Amino acid sequence: xxEQSTTGIVSEIPTCKMSLEELLLHALVMEREAVQRYTQxxxxxxxxxxxxxxxxxxxxxxIEAKHAQQIEDQIGDxxxxxxxxxxYRWRGPESPENADSDRLFHxxxxxxxMSLALECERRAHDFFADVVDDCTDERVREMAAExxxxxxxxxxxxxxxxxDL
Numbered sequence: 001x002x003e004q005s006t007t008g009i010v011s012e013i014p015t016c017k018m019s020l021e022e023l024l025l026h027a028l029v030m031e032r033e034a035v036q037r038y039t040q041x042x043x044x045x046x047x048x049x050x051x052x053x054x055x056x057x058x059x060x061x062x063i064e065a066k067h068a069q070q071i072e073d074q075i076g077d078x079x080x081x082x083x084x085x086x087x088y089r090w091r092g093p094e095s096p097e098n099a100d101s102d103r104l105f106h107x108x109x110x111x112x113x114m115s116l117a118l119e120c121e122r123r124a125h126d127f128f129a130d131v132v133d134d135c136t137d138e139r140v141r142e143m144a145a146e147x148x149x150x151x152x153x154x155x156x157x158x159x160x161x162x163x164d165l
Contacts, residue, residue: 016135018089023131023140024071025080026089027147030097030124031068035061037097037120041113053110056161060117060154064097067150089127096123097151114162121158125151 018026042057090096097120108116128148135141 028071030095031064033095034064034097050110096127118158121154
């Protein structure tokens, strides 16, 4: 989230001007997309006969759904900004926790599917860690730190499950 000047020198000044409402919106979108993707992966693994990995993805979907609900509870009645897709602060075309749908295929091995999940969880963690590092609003930094810690727990869980395959 660092800004490059016209001289090509990267500025070390924090450049994140994300409001708390924008952070919550980003987090909610990420969690909802993760629920959908993990549900999709669970179904794919179930169809290929890998019930063990299907259960892991179903569990991950449940965890993400709980986090989405927690974020919705935090939002309460406060209005969130409306962002068009280009206004989200992702580094790519999809949210960090969402796997590129082109990388999903029915013949994925369980190891490939879990590695993809690990990559998504790491990107989600990195997104929120960047907000912590670059944002000037202390409330946003605190909330981003909490969410980054949750994502780090997801990374640890996926690593553990991947090691068991």
